[in-house]
Amino acid sequence: MSRIITVAFKDLTVLRREKEALFWIFLFPLVFALFFGFLSGGGGGDRGKLQLAVVDEDHSDGSRVLLDKLRKSDSLAVYDESVAGTPFTAESARNSVRRGSLTAFLIVPKGYGETAESFWQEGKPLELGIDPARTAEAGMLDGVLMQTIYSDMQDQFTDPKKAKANADKALAELDKASGMDPQQKKLLKDFLGDLGKFMGHANPGAMEHSPFAVENKLKKVPVLLEEENKPRSAFEVTFPSSVTWGMYGCIITFAISIVSERTKGTLIRLRMSPLSWAEIVAGKGLACFLVSVFVAALLMFLGHLLFGIRVENLLGLALAIISAAFCYTGLMMALAGFGKTEKAVSGSAAAVFMPLAMIGGGMIPLAFMPAWMQTVSNISPTKWNIVALEGAIWRGNSLVEMLLPCGVLVAIGAAGFGLGVRFLSRQKV
Amino acid sequence: MIQATELHKSFGQLHAVRGISLEIRSGETFGLLGANGAGKSTTINLLAGLMEPDSGQIVIDGSTDPTRREVRRQIGIAPQSLALYEDLTAEENIRFLGKLYGLAGNKLKERIEYSLTLSGLAERRKELVTQFSGGMKRRLNLAAALVHEPKVLFLDEPTVGVDPQSRNRLFDNIRELASDGITILYTTHYMEEAERLCDRVAIMEQGQILALDRVDGLIDQYGGLAVVEAELKNGHLDAAQQRSSLAAAIGKNDFQLEANKLRLQSKEPLEDVARLAQAGIGLKTLRLERPDLETVFLNLTGRRLRDE
Numbered sequence: 001m002s003r004i005i006t007v008a009f010k011d012l013t014v015l016r017r018e019k020e021a022l023f024w025i026f027l028f029p030l031v032f033a034l035f036f037g038f039l040s041g042g043g044g045g046d047r048g049k050l051q052l053a054v055v056d057e058d059h060s061d062g063s064r065v066l067l068d069k070l071r072k073s074d075s076l077a078v079y080d081e082s083v084a085g086t087p088f089t090a091e092s093a094r095n096s097v098r099r100g101s102l103t104a105f106l107i108v109p110k111g112y113g114e115t116a117e118s119f120w121q122e123g124k125p126l127e128l129g130i131d132p133a134r135t136a137e138a139g140m141l142d143g144v145l146m147q148t149i150y151s152d153m154q155d156q157f158t159d160p161k162k163a164k165a166n167a168d169k170a171l172a173e174l175d176k177a178s179g180m181d182p183q184q185k186k187l188l189k190d191f192l193g194d195l196g197k198f199m200g201h202a203n204p205g206a207m208e209h210s211p212f213a214v215e216n217k218l219k220k221v222p223v224l225l226e227e228e229n230k231p232r233s234a235f236e237v238t239f240p241s242s243v244t245w246g247m248y249g250c251i252i253t254f255a256i257s258i259v260s261e262r263t264k265g266t267l268i269r270l271r272m273s274p275l276s277w278a279e280i281v282a283g284k285g286l287a288c289f290l291v292s293v294f295v296a297a298l299l300m301f302l303g304h305l306l307f308g309i310r311v312e313n314l315l316g317l318a319l320a321i322i323s324a325a326f327c328y329t330g331l332m333m334a335l336a337g338f339g340k341t342e343k344a345v346s347g348s349a350a351a352v353f354m355p356l357a358m359i360g361g362g363m364i365p366l367a368f369m370p371a372w373m374q375t376v377s378n379i380s381p382t383k384w385n386i387v388a389l390e391g392a393i394w395r396g397n398s399l400v401e402m403l404l405p406c407g408v409l410v411a412i413g414a415a416g417f418g419l420g421v422r423f424l425s426r427q428k429v
Numbered sequence: 430m431i432q433a434t435e436l437h438k439s440f441g442q443l444h445a446v447r448g449i450s451l452e453i454r455s456g457e458t459f460g461l462l463g464a465n466g467a468g469k470s471t472t473i474n475l476l477a478g479l480m481e482p483d484s485g486q487i488v489i490d491g492s493t494d495p496t497r498r499e500v501r502r503q504i505g506i507a508p509q510s511l512a513l514y515e516d517l518t519a520e521e522n523i524r525f526l527g528k529l530y531g532l533a534g535n536k537l538k539e540r541i542e543y544s545l546t547l548s549g550l551a552e553r554r555k556e557l558v559t560q561f562s563g564g565m566k567r568r569l570n571l572a573a574a575l576v577h578e579p580k581v582l583f584l585d586e587p588t589v590g591v592d593p594q595s596r597n598r599l600f601d602n603i604r605e606l607a608s609d610g611i612t613i614l615y616t617t618h619y620m621e622e623a624e625r626l627c628d629r630v631a632i633m634e635q636g637q638i639l640a641l642d643r644v645d646g647l648i649d650q651y652g653g654l655a656v657v658e659a660e661l662k663n664g665h666l667d668a669a670q671q672r673s674s675l676a677a678a679i680g681k682n683d684f685q686l687e688a689n690k691l692r693l694q695s696k697e698p699l700e701d702v703a704r705l706a707q708a709g710i711g712l713k714t715l716r717l718e719r720p721d722l723e724t725v726f727l728n729l730t731g732r733r734l735r736d737e
Binding site: 002003006007010013014017018264265266268269270271272273274275 | 477478479498501502504505506508509510511512513514515516517521525526528529530531557573
């Protein structure tokens with residue numbers, strides 16, 4: 001065992017002096033986590049939300065209610081004013097979106113409030129403009145706006161007092177209306193009269209269970225075991241991803257180090273020493289494993305220290321890190337076994353592991369990928385690494401639930417070890 | 430100490446080693462002399478157990494398996510390529526290798542000191558190898574082979590790319606090691622190194638040993654005759670008189686004489702020159718060319734080693 005440790009510590013000493021390798025293993029993942037973390041909204045703020053410019057041309061109670069509801073949406077950052085601090089006009093809002101400063105603009109036209117709650121008058125439509133380059137967000141914005149508009153209607157029918165007042169108001173307007181088909185007018189008057197009577201006799205809480213109450217149609221249930229168990233900030237997503245990049249740096253560095261032992265002739269010294277082939281390989285693997293564990297632990301510690309990343313399951317996190325380090329060490333062995341030269345190793349790593357990291361959610365979170373891509377991502381160790389880490393830090397997975405991602409990682413690592421040792425032992429000195 | 434019998438090794442179509450047999454005695458410095466690609470490094474790799482022969486047998490210190498740990502502990506190797514970690518210091522390189530051989534504590538310190546002092550790098554022990562000159566790296570390459578006190582040393586072209594000063598220092602080191610009783614197998618394509626350092630030399634060509642003996646034995650067997658070239662002073666004699674007086678002096682007449690210039694081949698060149706002097710034949714100039722390993726190589730292979 002002491003010889004294995006000697007080989008491992010020699011590699012660690014060499015690594016300590018390789019500035020380029022240190023950059024890719026330690027600094028790049030940290031920069032990645034910070035860059036994408038801040039880009040995705042960081043620890044809060046509006047940067048991760050859809051940025052919507054609003055222009056209230058109506059200034060009615062109805063328009064104010066609508067805009068207040070939009071402001072309360074978790075998905076939207078609503079701006080009434082331009083960067084210069086002046087209230088948006090239709091033109092300035094359009095220009096902000098056209099220039100890419102904001103995602104979309106919404107104009108509440110004059111008269112919106114008057115007709116918004118009318119049962120029979122044709123309302124003034126809201127005007128929505130979306131940056132054509134933001135197609136992914138367009139559907140989401142449509143949904144948020146429809147939900148907000150619908151909730152206005154819901155308010156009318158779930159508050160009997162308000163509904164009666166609206167019905168009475170509509171009856172009075174209907175009486176004054178001229179040029180309507182008499183039969184149509186009579187039907188509407190009957191309906192509004194009946195509605196007013198019904199609402200006038202309904203208890204204040206009775207309509208909470210009405211078919212109009214959206215809560216009765218759609219109940220939001222927590223996906224996670226506890227409501228607290230969701231990412232509090234973008235960093236709780238980007239730091240687990242960054243771990244995979246740190247380990248990716250380890251793979252390349254240590255695979256190249258094995259190949260360099262051969263190309264530079266030092267493997268002859270190792271082979272001529274009393275070391276067995278297994279001890280040489282184990283020493284190399286141990287160094288890679290230790291650095292992988294260290295970089296993962298360091299990144300998670302920094303994330304915790306600087307951005308308050310939680311660790312819901314410390315034992316699970318340790319299990320996830322160890323499994324991932326084993327996986328990447330095995331892959332390192334396979335890479336070193338296949339590559340004959342340093343260039344071949346770095347080329348193969350870029351060709352194989354970069355795409356695997358990409359499809360596994362190493363760059364873009366899996367949630368943003370199409371369904372077929374999410375299925376394909378099952379072949380990527382990056383995916384299982386991220387699933388395991390997120391499971392331990394904010395998904396609140398139990399140790400039993402951690403077994404699947406960790407087991408997959410260990411299996412991939414074992415396969416990599418097998419292939420690597422087989423190919424390495426066949427190579428000439 | 431080392432015995433190889435009928436070793437064969439092929440790489441695909443290339444038959445690199447063809448039936449080599451040799452015996453290296455304990456404490457002997459044995460040279461493998463040959464051009465690049467003659468099979469010297471492959472032979473060392475076979476003897477060191479880094480490659481497995483296709484056929485043949487190797488015995489090192491009584492063991493038929495050079496890969497056994499006990500055998501490996503007795504072998505030190507300085508490969509032709511500089512087998513050093515450039516991002517480690519000289520001392521870290523030696524310390525790492527010493528630990529691999531199980532050295533620790535005072536013994537390890539002592540051996541590090543010995544290796545660095547022998548190679549003249551003790552003062553620069555804390556410097557990274559990457560900062561060393563080619564000669565210093567070669568010396569450290571040798572030092573790295575010595576840290577575990579081997580009985581057998583394989584030196585594969587240890588002076589390639591080395592300046593004359595470092596080369597002389599390496600020669601001194603090797604002589605010192607030989608005087609300490611270490612058995613050395615030394616491969617080179619420099620004949621003067623083989624002549625200066627080796628007790629016996631095997632001349633290799635195309636994977637075979639063409640000749641094996643002490644240097645003077647090889648020269649005697651394959652070097653041919655020495656050549657004496659001289660310009661005579663006796664200008665007043667005519668050519669016939671000169672020829673007869675020369676024949677009388679050296680006791681033979683198979684020499685060339687043209688315009689006072691004598692050229693003769695001899696087994697005893699110095700004795701022949703002395704005889705000329707005794708006969709009163711004055712010489713204006715004298716050039717003596719003794720056969721050497723270069724001549725031996727030329728005679729054995731039909732080409733010069735220096736041309737490689």
